[in-house]
Amino acid sequence: MHALGRRGPLVVSRPRSGRRVRHPARFHRETGVTLLFDAEVGREDFRGRRVTIVGLGKGRTASGLARFLVSCGARVTITDAKPREQLGEGIGRLGDTPVKLVLGPSSDDAALADPEFVFVINGVRPRSATILRALQRRIPVLTEIGLFFRLCPATIVGVTGTKGKTTTTTLIGQILSRAKRRVVVGGNIGRAIIQELDTMTKDDIVVLELSSFQLETLARSPHVAVVTNIGEDHLDHHGTRESYIAAKRNIVAWQGANDIAVLNLDDPTTMAIHTGVPSMVRGFSLSLRPRHGGFLDADGRLILTDGERRTPIIVASELRIPGRHNVANALAAAIVGEVFDIPPDVIGAELRAFEGVARRLETVAESDGVLWVNDSASTTPDATIKAVDAFDRPAVVILGGVGKGADFGELARVVVKRARAAVLIGTAADEIAGALDAAGAPRAGLTVELARTLEDAVTASRRLARPGDVVLLSPACASFDMFSSADERGDRFTALVRSFTEPVRL
Incomplete structure (x- = not known):
């Protein structure tokens, strides 16, 4: 078998013959700009240059990128359309990194005031008006991961x-x-x-x-x-x-x-x-x-x-x-x-x-014959289908949050077939309830309950579960209606369960 261990490190792969293939993710027809962010740059190219990072968010990527660019000698500005009071975590991660912050609705204009380079943080749409204007003005637009691949x-x-x-x-x-x-x-x-x-x-x-x-x-x-x-x-x-x-x-x-x-x-x-x-x-x-x-x-x-x-x-x-x-x-x-x-x-x-990763089919506890499992990281219907199928025991499934445009039909059919009960939370609760009803939940005897909070959902699940069941938090949705992240949602679930159980010792 071909083994990298025998050959040593490979040369970084590059686009073959400089070829650029235009397809929906890469080409914006209305403006004629290519959405592939790659420029021939090295560390020295940032020395003394004005660099704008579009998007702060929670600051994990933005703060690390800002520190790297500052170490290269760049003058860094970070913009975000959210107000300061919603960006406390991201601002905290910046610490004393010498950057200029421009926050709030006017930040889009500030992002393009005078930058020589623009970096886009994960989740900022590359087709956004700000990024498209930067590309039209021939300002190099980069990403943290793209720069890492180059260097x-x-x-x-x-x-x-x-x-x-x-x-x-x-x-x-x-x-x-x-x-x-x-x-x-x-x-x-x-x-x-x-x-x-x-x-x-x-x-x-x-x-x-x-x-x-x-x-x-x-x-x-x-x-x-x-x-x-x-x-x-x-x-x-x-x-x-x-x-x-x-x-x-x-x-x-x-x-x-x-x-x-x-x-x-x-x-x-x-x-x-x-x-x-x-x-x-x-x-x-x-x-x-x-x-x-x-x-x-x-x-x-x-x-x-x-x-x-x-x-x-x-x-x-x-x-x-x-x-x-x-x-x-x-x-x-x-x-x-x-x-x-x-x-x-x-x-x-x-x-x-290997015991797995936190919040991914993570066994939290077993109490009174009921297994409690944290799968908060499952934010799509397909992921939750796999989670339900992973257990050969009846399930009480906690579903819901913010839907991301996916269809809940197949998930509903699996839950109706495999689960004892479904407890629904978040803004997608009514949509999921409708899918369960269409999949035959009443005829199958599936209990469906709506819960206002995750705390209420855990309480309801504790009441509905029987010895031999698994209570599975596998929401099939994002968390942003109730929590800042799927991690926070999962950690809250674990804390709630451990308040009345002892954790499983593996």
């Missing part, structure tokens, strides 16, 4: 997917930590990865979780690209499913012949994004048996294959993370481990030891 000397592993990218990224990081090379994990998790540049060398490995927001304007691809699956998410941001898929495609779009794509063979959309890309495919599957990659055999073993030999790694029942989707995630991580020459027994040991 990073290390080998990059990128992971994306509608579901499973955080678990897979974390698991890959743990497996690769057994290599005789420094491993850094970041991207859409942890602090801004740009802050790690100063200590990186060509011998390091960087494992990045990459969201569709980060990918949609990226003009470079990682050396090893992992795609867990592609469903439907963030349609409120991308507009259409096609634009969402086009954003995801950038993780492989710029790969060369010496790069590797680790792809889910069971997902046709994932396979389709690799069309026309020359990189080598290592497929993983729960139903097929690829010549190069990994699969689940009839005996429930995870098998790695290089075209000539098949190597058993672990029995699926030994995994501590529940659900068939996590078997697929484990296969993807194992393939990456083999690419970097991690021995099979070491890969197996890391898979057995």
